[in-house]
Amino acid sequence: MRELASGIQLEKSGSQLEFLDEELRNYIIAEAKTILQIQDGRPQLPKTLPRFFNQVRRIRDDDLKFLKKETEDPLYLGNVRSGSKELKTRIHVNAREAIPHHILIPATTGRGKSNLVKVMLWELMDIENIGMLVLDPHDEYYGRNELGLKDHPNQEKLKYYTPDASKVEGMAYSLNINLKSIRPEHFDGIVEFTSAQEDAIKLYHNKFGEDWIQKIITGERVDDQEGDKEKVRPSTLSVLQRKFDNILGIYEENGRLKSRGGVFTTDAGDSTIKEVIQSLEAGEIVIIDTSRLMGEAELLVGSIIVGAIFNKYQKYKADGTLEEKPIIGIVIEEAPRVLGKEVIEKQGHNIYSTVAREGRKFNIGLVAITQLVSLIPRTILANMNTKIILGNEMSQERAEIIASASQDLSDDNRTIASLDRGEAIVTSIFTKFAVPIKIPLFEEHAQEKVNKGEDKPPLLSYEELVR
Numbered sequence: 001m002r003e004l005a006s007g008i009q010l011e012k013s014g015s016q017l018e019f020l021d022e023e024l025r026n027y028i029i030a031e032a033k034t035i036l037q038i039q040d041g042r043p044q045l046p047k048t049l050p051r052f053f054n055q056v057r058r059i060r061d062d063d064l065k066f067l068k069k070e071t072e073d074p075l076y077l078g079n080v081r082s083g084s085k086e087l088k089t090r091i092h093v094n095a096r097e098a099i100p101h102h103i104l105i106p107a108t109t110g111r112g113k114s115n116l117v118k119v120m121l122w123e124l125m126d127i128e129n130i131g132m133l134v135l136d137p138h139d140e141y142y143g144r145n146e147l148g149l150k151d152h153p154n155q156e157k158l159k160y161y162t163p164d165a166s167k168v169e170g171m172a173y174s175l176n177i178n179l180k181s182i183r184p185e186h187f188d189g190i191v192e193f194t195s196a197q198e199d200a201i202k203l204y205h206n207k208f209g210e211d212w213i214q215k216i217i218t219g220e221r222v223d224d225q226e227g228d229k230e231k232v233r234p235s236t237l238s239v240l241q242r243k244f245d246n247i248l249g250i251y252e253e254n255g256r257l258k259s260r261g262g263v264f265t266t267d268a269g270d271s272t273i274k275e276v277i278q279s280l281e282a283g284e285i286v287i288i289d290t291s292r293l294m295g296e297a298e299l300l301v302g303s304i305i306v307g308a309i310f311n312k313y314q315k316y317k318a319d320g321t322l323e324e325k326p327i328i329g330i331v332i333e334e335a336p337r338v339l340g341k342e343v344i345e346k347q348g349h350n351i352y353s354t355v356a357r358e359g360r361k362f363n364i365g366l367v368a369i370t371q372l373v374s375l376i377p378r379t380i381l382a383n384m385n386t387k388i389i390l391g392n393e394m395s396q397e398r399a400e401i402i403a404s405a406s407q408d409l410s411d412d413n414r415t416i417a418s419l420d421r422g423e424a425i426v427t428s429i430f431t432k433f434a435v436p437i438k439i440p441l442f443e444e445h446a447q448e449k450v451n452k453g454e455d456k457p458p459l460l461s462y463e464e465l466v467r
């Protein structure tokens with residue numbers, strides 16, 4: 001009947017077409033898919049179909065009581081969504097489980113990735129024993145000039161490193177990294193060197209130890225044993241000098257080393273890396289404002305920190321103390337820069353791809369954000385056991401996301417394309433089914449808590465109490 005009516009509509013009267021009995025003829029076809037069966041209040045994977053002619057209705061909060069059971073270390077992601085209707089039921093994952101199993105946030109631009117990460121970090125500020133390293137290329141999480149993590153009531157758990165700390169109101173640390181903190185392996189898989197350049201680096205490192213970069217930049221000669229032949233060709237040395245200038249902003253002028261941007265230096269920042277690692281090991285959230293760094297320098301800073309943490313955690317595992325240590329999470333934007341197939345094939349593994357493959361054993365996980373999932377190898381995608389899928393209009397990307405999801409999303413291709421800002425689907429080995437959620441807008445979500453904190457009566461001093 002409907003098909004016939006639509007034919008008439010096309011050919012003749014269009015929307016002016018009148019039905020004698022409109023109510024009777026109009027109907028909506030809904031396709032249903034069984035995702036979960038609730039038996040005695042407990043969710044189970046469905047083995048049977050609902051009865052024929054069973055009543056169909058929209059989901060209600062009451063139906064989701066089983067989700068309300070207390071999760072340990074709950075990381076709130078948003079509320080359950082039915083279409084674009086938001087329910088009251090809140091969705092949490094256990095942060096201590098989900099982070100070491102890696103979280104992937106795939107989305108095209110403008111769909112609310114940054115907002116989601118802000119909400120997640122805000123929530124993590126309340127959870128103990130989780131250290132988060134946040135490489136922040138847009139300097140958007142701390143909230144320098146607007147509401148941000150700095151406004152959280154637990155702000156002492158936050159450490160913010162930025163190149164211009166003195167200009168920041170509130171507690172900020174200078175992002176200075178001494179060249180001596182950088183070792184050749186920190187560049188692995190991040191910066192491409194020819195084999196001649198790699199040999200030169202090895203030679204300088206062997207000969208000058210932690211001063212190796214400095215000596216390359218000042219062009220110190222490395223002569224070979226026989227004394228008459230240079231082991232490093234001048235052209236190789238000058239390419240290395242140019243690379244370090246580009247990446248680190250370090251160059252020589254009138255016999256002195258200069259630092260463009262001031263992040264990498266020779267005269268400060270001896271303890272920065274050590275302090276960051278201490279904070280992470282104390283379960284704090286460390287934001288590194290990398291907005292002034294070149295992409296490679298940002299990855300390098302992360303590589304130095306993550307490499308050191310990874311080594312430490314390997315040792316903790318070996319000596320049986322790993323479980324006493326906080327979980328470590330690393331937030332990285334544009335993840336294909338380090339997890340991309342091409343990058344790994346061409347430049348070999350880097351510390352981030354090592355964490356993606358092996359971090360779970362050492363309680364270290366990634367929160368990887370990307371617009372282009374298809375660039376990441378399936379083996380790595382399959383290892384990312386929680387995916388918070390935001391809207392994506394690129395069909396190839398959707399296909400990859402669906403193929404690597406923890407639940408069957410094969411019918412959800414169009415749904416993913418039409419997800420509005422802040423709407424997402426959470427698919428995870430830690431949820432029984434792929435849950436559609438609405439992520440709150442950070443400003444509203446955070447303001448609620450800030451206001452609540454302000455409503456609290458001020459703490460009384462001892463004198464006031466005994467008076």
Ligand SMILES: Nc1ncnc2c1ncn2[C@@H]1O[C@H](COP(=O)(O)OP(=O)(O)OP(=O)(O)O)[C@@H](O)[C@H]1O
Pocket residue numbers: 107108109110111112113114115116421422423438439440441442
């Ligand atoms: N959960 C949400 N509810 C309502 N509005 C949202 C939500 N998330 C994001 N928005 C709005 O959408 C816009 C884009 O958000 P956001 O910057 O988080 O997106 P993005 O994916 O990180 O974008 P980009 O890739 O450009 O950084 C913002 O103006 C924000 O206010």
